[in-house]
Amino acid sequence: MDFTVALAQIKPKLGCVADNCALVEAAVAKGIAEKADLIVFPELALTGYFLKDLVPEVALAVDAPELVRLKELSRKISIAVGFVEAAADYRFFNSAVYFEGGETRHLHRKVYLPTYGLFDEQRYMARGEQFRAFDTRFGRMGMLICEDMWHLSAPYILAMDGATTLLCLSSSPGRGVTEDENLGSTIAWQKLTSTTAMFLNSRVLYCNRVGYEDGVNFWGGSEAVAPSGAVVQRGKILEDDLVFTRMEEGALRRERIFSPMMRDESLSITLKELQRIDRERER
Amino acid sequence: MTGLTVNTDLLRRVLVGFIREEVRKIGVERAVLGLSGGIDSALVAYLAAEALGAENVYACTMPYRTSNPESEAHARLVAESLGINYQVIEITPMIDAYFERFPDASNMRRGNKMARERMTILYDHSAAHAALVLGTSNKTELLLGYGTLFGDMASALNAIGDIYKTQVWQLSEAMGVPREIIEKKPSADLWAGQTDEQELGFTYREVDELLYWMVDHRCSRQELLNKGFAAAFVDTVSAKVQNSHFKRRMPVIAKVSNRTIDRDFRYSRDWGK
Numbered sequence: 001m002d003f004t005v006a007l008a009q010i011k012p013k014l015g016c017v018a019d020n021c022a023l024v025e026a027a028v029a030k031g032i033a034e035k036a037d038l039i040v041f042p043e044l045a046l047t048g049y050f051l052k053d054l055v056p057e058v059a060l061a062v063d064a065p066e067l068v069r070l071k072e073l074s075r076k077i078s079i080a081v082g083f084v085e086a087a088a089d090y091r092f093f094n095s096a097v098y099f100e101g102g103e104t105r106h107l108h109r110k111v112y113l114p115t116y117g118l119f120d121e122q123r124y125m126a127r128g129e130q131f132r133a134f135d136t137r138f139g140r141m142g143m144l145i146c147e148d149m150w151h152l153s154a155p156y157i158l159a160m161d162g163a164t165t166l167l168c169l170s171s172s173p174g175r176g177v178t179e180d181e182n183l184g185s186t187i188a189w190q191k192l193t194s195t196t197a198m199f200l201n202s203r204v205l206y207c208n209r210v211g212y213e214d215g216v217n218f219w220g221g222s223e224a225v226a227p228s229g230a231v232v233q234r235g236k237i238l239e240d241d242l243v244f245t246r247m248e249e250g251a252l253r254r255e256r257i258f259s260p261m262m263r264d265e266s267l268s269i270t271l272k273e274l275q276r277i278d279r280e281r282e283r
Numbered sequence: 284m285t286g287l288t289v290n291t292d293l294l295r296r297v298l299v300g301f302i303r304e305e306v307r308k309i310g311v312e313r314a315v316l317g318l319s320g321g322i323d324s325a326l327v328a329y330l331a332a333e334a335l336g337a338e339n340v341y342a343c344t345m346p347y348r349t350s351n352p353e354s355e356a357h358a359r360l361v362a363e364s365l366g367i368n369y370q371v372i373e374i375t376p377m378i379d380a381y382f383e384r385f386p387d388a389s390n391m392r393r394g395n396k397m398a399r400e401r402m403t404i405l406y407d408h409s410a411a412h413a414a415l416v417l418g419t420s421n422k423t424e425l426l427l428g429y430g431t432l433f434g435d436m437a438s439a440l441n442a443i444g445d446i447y448k449t450q451v452w453q454l455s456e457a458m459g460v461p462r463e464i465i466e467k468k469p470s471a472d473l474w475a476g477q478t479d480e481q482e483l484g485f486t487y488r489e490v491d492e493l494l495y496w497m498v499d500h501r502c503s504r505q506e507l508l509n510k511g512f513a514a515a516f517v518d519t520v521s522a523k524v525q526n527s528h529f530k531r532r533m534p535v536i537a538k539v540s541n542r543t544i545d546r547d548f549r550y551s552r553d554w555g556k
Contacts, residue, residue, distance in 0.1 A: 013308075013555070013556060014551055014553045014554060014555065014556055015554055015555050016555060050551040050553075051551075052549040052550055052551060053548065053549045053550055054550060054554065174297065177289045177290065177293055177294050177297065178286075178288070178289065178290065179288050179289065179290055180290060180293075181290050181292070181293060182293070183293065183297075211304065212300065212301055212304045212305055212308075212553075213551055213553050214551045214552050214553050215301060215305065215440075217297055217300065217301065238296060238297070238300055
């Protein structure tokens with residue numbers, strides 16, 4: 001079905017869950033007012049990014065009142081939002097939850113926690129163990145959190161699992177000022193979202209935050225990318241934005257007819273070769 | 284040189300946004316900085332005025348009796364062209380009073396004392412105006428350790444600490460910093476006739492090119508030699524970077540507890556902001 005997505009390019013306050021919930025709920029209200037069907041927030045929208053030792057303090061159990069409120073709001077608009085999840089065994093995950101119709105449709109725990117350069121995620125958080133597509137009223141979807149998308153296998157698995165829309169929740173730090181009019185990280189992400197959509201004949205809905213934390217900027221530039229790889233809509237660079245885009249079912253249908261790579265993709269060859277590689281590595 | 288050339292519109296946007304957001308999230312509207320008459324502080328003044336509005340920027344020039352009068356004239360030129368708040372505060376009485384007790388003190392001791400005297404004035408003005416102190420050390424100086432610890436290196440926020448001197452020149456041109464300030468020889472003006480490049484023994488353009496490959500690209504020594512940098516130059520600069528590292532770190536704390544500040548007690552400075 002056709003649907004309108006809102007990409008909420010917000011500026012969370014570091015470690016302030018209550019303030020960020022207010023920010024998220026305000027964007028949800030705007031999304032509802034503008035008749036959006038789905039609203040996507042950035043990675044760690046409820047907490048901010050460079051949390052370090054704050055991780056246990058800002059973590060929420062999946063049934064925390066803050067999340068239950070959003071789940072209730074999802075009767076009016078589907079919501080994908082990033083937060084720190086406290087598991088019952090006191091592991092903490094960089095998670096994204098998808099609420100729809102007052103229910104939790106999916107919880108994704110970030111698998112690839114970057115721990116290099118300016119990133120330190122795996123020092124503080126536990127790694128997720130799976131990529132699973134899930135059904136929504138807009139068709140089958142998959143969720144990725146930022147670095148997940150830089151691993152080719154992650155969106156591939158979701159697409160093979162039937163996802164035709166990939167949501168990517170991101171907190172991408174801006175870096176790399178050169179002669180180009182864009183930051184190095186912007187250029188890289190724009191290639192990635194478009195190429196991923198094109199390879200997998202899938203929509204990519206990318207939501208990146210803005211603001212500064214300890215001198216690090218987050219560059220925004222959220223995108224709705226068509227299954228052809230064409231960018232339908234792009235959010236402002238380095239500024240708050242709420243981007244509404246109409247996603248056409250027809251564009252997906254037509255792309256899948258014109259470029260049926262996913263139809264022809266051989267799961268069994270891929271699997272067989274990966275298993276061989278695995279066996280050979282064991283030796 | 285190509286690697287050091289920057290898109291000045293983008294850089295300006297990132298740095299102006301940095302000052303605006305990092306100042307305001309603390310709950311203040313104003314910033315204070317020392318305006319030396321040199322290009323680094325001139326550029327920071329331009330960025331700050333754009334970020335916060337000229338009326339919210341407080342600049343001080345703090346000359347000593349041996350300071351080059353041209354420095355004060357250039358500082359005034361910057362302040363007047365931006366319309367920021369401006370004050371001249373002589374540090375001669377404070378410095379001379381102290382060195383009466385140590386008449387044999389070296390130029391280095393005197394220069395450091397002046398830099399720290401200026402720092403105390405800026406932090407006093409920070410409290411007086413509810414304004415954050417903006418740093419004016421660029422990446423070249425910070426990497427070489429060419430600055431006074433707790434003196435000109437002290438600040439709350441540094442907008443230009445990740446851009447090389449060569450890039451400071453580029454951005455200053457784009458922002459309309461007066462030409463005479465861009466074109467004059469960089470000097471710490473700690474004693475008469477001093478210039479940075481003479482004291483360092485190489486030019487900023489040379490060292491920026493080397494630092495860019497050494498630091499930003501992590502080229503090995505052999506790769507740097509292959510690029511045509513002289514071995515002695517590579518070694519001198521590497522040693523300067525290493526030996527000045529203490530200036531870029533917080534004071535070292537002896538660990539005895541299970542949670543020591545900055546080692547296993549880790550929070551961003553923007554905690555709760």
